[in-house]
Amino acid sequence: MTxxxxxxxxxxxxxxxxxxxAEPGLFGFSDLWTSAWDLPADAIFATFGSCFAQHIxxxxxxxxxxxxxxxxxxxxxxxxxxxxFNYGVFSARTGNIYTAAQLLIWARLAAxxxxxxxxxxxxxxxxxxxxxxxPKIEPEGFVSEIEARASVLSTARAFKRCIxxxxxxxxxxxxxxxxxxxxxxQSYSICPGTGVGTFDPEVHxxxxxxxxxxxRDLELALELMWEMNPDLKVLLTVSPVPLVxxxxxxxxxVATQYSKSVLRAVAGDVARAHAAVDxxxxxxxxxxxxxxxxxxxxxxxxxxxxGVDLVMGHFFKGLNLTLPAHGRTTSDSAAREAADKxxxxxxxxxEEMILERFNEx
Amino acid sequence: xxxxxxxxxxxxxxxxxDGAKELGIATEVFRCGGAGWHDGKFGFNxxxxxxxxxxxxxxxxxxxxxxxxxxxxxxxxxxxxxTIGFHLGMLVRGLRWTGHHVVSEVxxxxxxxxxxxxxxxxxxxQHHRTQHIRVLKRMAREADVLxxxxxxxxxxxxxxxxxxxLIRLMRKGGLTVFDPMVELFAxxxxxxxxFVKDDPNHxxxxxxxxxxxxxxxxQII
Numbered sequence: 001m002t003x004x005x006x007x008x009x010x011x012x013x014x015x016x017x018x019x020x021x022a023e024p025g026l027f028g029f030s031d032l033w034t035s036a037w038d039l040p041a042d043a044i045f046a047t048f049g050s051c052f053a054q055h056i057x058x059x060x061x062x063x064x065x066x067x068x069x070x071x072x073x074x075x076x077x078x079x080x081x082x083x084x085f086n087y088g089v090f091s092a093r094t095g096n097i098y099t100a101a102q103l104l105i106w107a108r109l110a111a112x113x114x115x116x117x118x119x120x121x122x123x124x125x126x127x128x129x130x131x132x133x134x135p136k137i138e139p140e141g142f143v144s145e146i147e148a149r150a151s152v153l154s155t156a157r158a159f160k161r162c163i164x165x166x167x168x169x170x171x172x173x174x175x176x177x178x179x180x181x182x183x184x185x186q187s188y189s190i191c192p193g194t195g196v197g198t199f200d201p202e203v204h205x206x207x208x209x210x211x212x213x214x215x216r217d218l219e220l221a222l223e224l225m226w227e228m229n230p231d232l233k234v235l236l237t238v239s240p241v242p243l244v245x246x247x248x249x250x251x252x253x254v255a256t257q258y259s260k261s262v263l264r265a266v267a268g269d270v271a272r273a274h275a276a277v278d279x280x281x282x283x284x285x286x287x288x289x290x291x292x293x294x295x296x297x298x299x300x301x302x303x304x305x306x307g308v309d310l311v312m313g314h315f316f317k318g319l320n321l322t323l324p325a326h327g328r329t330t331s332d333s334a335a336r337e338a339a340d341k342x343x344x345x346x347x348x349x350x351e352e353m354i355l356e357r358f359n360e361x
Numbered sequence: 362x363x364x365x366x367x368x369x370x371x372x373x374x375x376x377x378x379d380g381a382k383e384l385g386i387a388t389e390v391f392r393c394g395g396a397g398w399h400d401g402k403f404g405f406n407x408x409x410x411x412x413x414x415x416x417x418x419x420x421x422x423x424x425x426x427x428x429x430x431x432x433x434x435x436x437x438x439x440x441x442x443x444t445i446g447f448h449l450g451m452l453v454r455g456l457r458w459t460g461h462h463v464v465s466e467v468x469x470x471x472x473x474x475x476x477x478x479x480x481x482x483x484x485x486x487q488h489h490r491t492q493h494i495r496v497l498k499r500m501a502r503e504a505d506v507l508x509x510x511x512x513x514x515x516x517x518x519x520x521x522x523x524x525x526x527l528i529r530l531m532r533k534g535g536l537t538v539f540d541p542m543v544e545l546f547a548x549x550x551x552x553x554x555x556f557v558k559d560d561p562n563h564x565x566x567x568x569x570x571x572x573x574x575x576x577x578x579x580q581i582i
Contacts, residue, residue: 071475074485075455081484116470143479150464154476 021290027310032285033318036271036278037233039167042325044068046091046162048106050098050174052239052282052303054089059312066329067091068166071158086137091166092158093151095134098175099209100217100266101187105133107224109156110163116152120186121145122197132188135196163228165328172282173263174239176209177246177255191247206247214266222270222277234277236267240286242301260287280318282311363429364389366582367437367504369410370444371395372563373511377442380569386582389425391434393418395448398493405496409433409503435503440582443500446493446527447511450562452486453519463522479522486526494534501536507581508538509572512552515562539581541572 013019014031024030044066047057060067073087086093097103108114120132128141129148134155142148163169179188182205193199209217225232238260246255264283271279286295286307293300295307366381368374368390381388397403397415404413409432412418425434435441456462461477464470477485500506508531513521531538546553556568576582
């Protein structure tokens with residue numbers, strides 16, 4: 001370095017606010033994110049996390065990329081039924097995974113470290129059973145505890161497939177706030193009593209996960225996932241969607257900012273610590289000051305479609321799909337072929353029987 | 362010759378027709394393939410139930426019209442026994458595509474595949490059988506219609522559950538259902554193998570005879 005030289009003289013324009021943010025404006029940001037990895041042209045993505053992660057699922061599907069749907073709706077399911085039973089929202093029917101603690105539960109279920117009996121169930125007044133890890137996964141609940149647990153196990157298997165078969169596991173961190181069972185340690189997806197479950201102040205305890213707790217849970221989950229697939233790459237994002245409500249006692253705006261700041265910090269640090277983890281700045285694209293809240297709906301919470309499009313535009317632009325395709329597919333055509341073959345054989349028998357009736361010889 | 366019973370449905374009406382014949386019960390049969398019924402290749406209009414785009418169905422119904430001198434076969438003034446709506450192999454084929462199965466007492470915690478809930482299967486069956494139930498209800502306004510679900514043979518656990526759900530939906534829709542599994546074989550562990558044909562998805566003429574005898578004894582026909 002010569003006299004008068006300094007490190008900032010060697011930083012690209014993207015490193016300076018004026019040239020990277022102020023002058024290009026919101027729709028002119030470039031080089032906002034570049035994938036940390038070279039991926040195969042047909043890279044397989046699995047998507048999970050809070051509700052914002054659904055946009056990533058949809059965008060991958062719209063672009064006809066290899067989005068892994070490890071727990072699809074049965075064939076010939078009309079879209080409205082698939083939607084009401086939460087098929088096709090995430091890569092398995094986990095419902096929203098809001099916290100790192102819940103991700104850890106799914107990783108433990110997938111690894112077989114815990115079984116479906118570890119998930120708390122609740123029976124409503126109609127006798128329908130709900131699992132409190134995915135309280136709204138079935139519109140009316142399950143018919144029995146056995147069915148509820150079998151469904152959890154089935155989803156855990158699908159979740160495991162997402163770990164073992166995906167190239168990139170996209171996870172959107174959503175909340176620091178949650179509720180736990182003080183006796184069992186069960187982490188709830190939503191506060192019991194808010195639609196599903198019965199709130200018991202003696203048992204149900206508010207938990208605002210701290211940076212160290214989230215970091216620990218996320219690291220533990222990732223460790224388990226890498227035990228199942230050492231090659232798995234993890235792309236972390238933070239949902240820009242503000243909290244609906246806070247139980248922290250703070251103003252919801254303050255609580256939101258705290259939550260998102262902690263999640264953003266954890267995601268950044270985990271990405272820095274592991275070559276197999278990257279961070280994608282969906283949060284910044286929607287919620288940072290230069291956007292002036294442009295992409296928030298009038299309630300200042302919902303994200304407008306244009307915002308999602310902008311986020312996904314940066315996502316696809318930054319992806320590096322330059323490696324040769326590995327040729328793996330996300331659809332299980334063999335099962336469909338076998339089912340069609342069996343059905344065709346059955347149909348043939350039926351048709352032959354009927355046609356024989358016309359044989360008057 | 363005027364029939365005593367009109368059979369309407371798929372290949373499962375053959376056992377009932379053969380059983381009726383052995384009992385000397387005169388029948389007319391409007392029959393087409395289960396695939397046609399499943400795919401909704403039928404409708405209901407001023408001529409009653411009519412096939413659509415199925416030569417086999419057209420031939421079958423035209424034969425009855427010619428022999429009986431009617432346009433609407435439901436106006437024959439005889440009870441109608443039908444298997445419409447079942448065709449369970451086709452109904453649940455979509456679940457096989459994706460490896461889904463419902464939970465059963467035999468296998469409460471499947472070790473592989475995906476689990477479909479009973480609530481899901483109910484919504485699924487309801488969607489795929491709305492037309493069938495609607496037409497059956499319209500038929501029931503013009504004749505005494507009795508649904509006789511085919512015996513649960515040659516079908517998987519999804520088919521068994523779909524059969525149960527469909528019967529429930531039909532009854533909820535006001536249709537009269539005579540389920541031989543409940544009415545005749547409740548004490549058996551399953552459908553008696555002595556009544557299964559070699560094919561092996563259909564029941565024998567002996568089964569048809571047992572069913573038709575029961576219906577006659579109960580003065581349903």
